[in-house]
Amino acid sequence: MNSAPSPGYIIASLSNKNVGKYFISSDLSKKGYKPSFDSVTASCTLLFPLEIVTIFPILYSIPCMVANILLLIPLIREHKFNRCAIIEKVLNGNNANNLRLGDVGSYIRGLTYSSDDVVEYNSTLVMRSNNIVNGSLLDYQNNVVSVNKQISQEQQLQDGDIIICMANGSSALVGKSSFYDGKCISPITVGAFCGIYRSKTAITKWLFQTNRYRRYIWNSLQGGNGAIANLNSEDILRMSFPLPDKQTAERCIKLLSSLESLIESNISLCSKFFQQKEYLLRQMFI
Numbered sequence: 001m002n003s004a005p006s007p008g009y010i011i012a013s014l015s016n017k018n019v020g021k022y023f024i025s026s027d028l029s030k031k032g033y034k035p036s037f038d039s040v041t042a043s044c045t046l047l048f049p050l051e052i053v054t055i056f057p058i059l060y061s062i063p064c065m066v067a068n069i070l071l072l073i074p075l076i077r078e079h080k081f082n083r084c085a086i087i088e089k090v091l092n093g094n095n096a097n098n099l100r101l102g103d104v105g106s107y108i109r110g111l112t113y114s115s116d117d118v119v120e121y122n123s124t125l126v127m128r129s130n131n132i133v134n135g136s137l138l139d140y141q142n143n144v145v146s147v148n149k150q151i152s153q154e155q156q157l158q159d160g161d162i163i164i165c166m167a168n169g170s171s172a173l174v175g176k177s178s179f180y181d182g183k184c185i186s187p188i189t190v191g192a193f194c195g196i197y198r199s200k201t202a203i204t205k206w207l208f209q210t211n212r213y214r215r216y217i218w219n220s221l222q223g224g225n226g227a228i229a230n231l232n233s234e235d236i237l238r239m240s241f242p243l244p245d246k247q248t249a250e251r252c253i254k255l256l257s258s259l260e261s262l263i264e265s266n267i268s269l270c271s272k273f274f275q276q277k278e279y280l281l282r283q284m285f286i
Contacts, residue, residue: 003033006175016079017224025188028049031115031147033208039139041279045124057139058072064190065273065276065277065280066277068269068270069274072266072269074196074268075266076185076266077261079259079262080135080263082259083209083259085257085262086144086252086255086259087206087209087210087256088210089209089213090244090249090252091203091206091241091243091244091252092210092212092242093211093213093262097242097244097245098240098241098242098243099198099201099240099241099242100205100237100238101236101238101239101240101241102203102237103198103235104199104201104204105197105200105201105204106198106199106237107195107196107197107198107233107236108154108155108196108197108198108235109155109192109195109196109233110155110166110189110191110192110194110196111126111147111149111151111155111191111192112192113126113147113149113191113192117149118144118147119146119148119193119243121146122146123146123148123149123187124146124148124188124189125144125145125146125152125186125187125189126188126189126190126191126227127144127157127163127183127188127189127190127194127195128143128190128216129165129168129176130143130178130179131143131163131192132163132164132194134164134176134177135178135198135208135209136178136179136264137181137264138163138181140176140180140184140188140213145191150271151187151189155189155196156187156188156189157180157182157184157188157189157196157209158180158182158198159179160180160182160198160199160202160205161195161196161197161280162179162180162196162199162205163177163178163179163190163196163200164175164194164195164196164197164208164231165177165191165193165194166178166193166230166231166232167228167229167230167231168193168228168229168230169228169229171221171229171230174217174219174221174230175213175214175231177197177208177209179205183189184228185188195231195233195236195274197216197236203252203253204255205237206239206253206256208281210241213239213241216239217235220235246256
């Protein structure tokens, strides 16, 4: 990269058609450069004073990291919006066919353990409410608890399982759900305040993201007088959902699965950019 006379700026200018480009300019006024971000066109311009970058050369790489993060966030939001729109249009309408969760799946209770069972590593991972990312993949890499306790084969999470928060001090969190991708290499289950819904019917995964499901949860929690809001297995298994015809359902599953893959890959990419940015910033002070 060529040097520029001072005063100057590192300019990171990115869009969905121009990713990872940045350059130096010493005359912003004539070119009309200014910090900007447009979520509609997915483009942004970031300015970094060249004097600072000269002191910390590692900052040459940071503008693109930040700009890429800013571009990915609205894309992820847009994909999630589209996913919700499809779910509500296809799975929350007045369809003739009805599916009862108890007819196509089963409910497995979470593991009860004590503080004496908790160990640091090389044991069974127990997922709790804070590991449930509502409407997304189960987070089994952060804030996990390991216990030295045997679990049954039934309690071992399987690919496609739906993990549900069944009890919590905050009623707003009860009923939130994540799905498990089957990729954890350690034995893994859920704690006593969570439950597992298991089914071979692919479309059930998306029924937990409908407004109809949220209304079921709200109605199930009404009338409770305990300090902890909670659901029971029957609350889940008796839920019934109207389904479209088989052909429409199959197209819906395929489209939602594609959107889900896109969302998760963009979230992963955003996380990597963030980690790289944090690493570069730390290197400035070594």
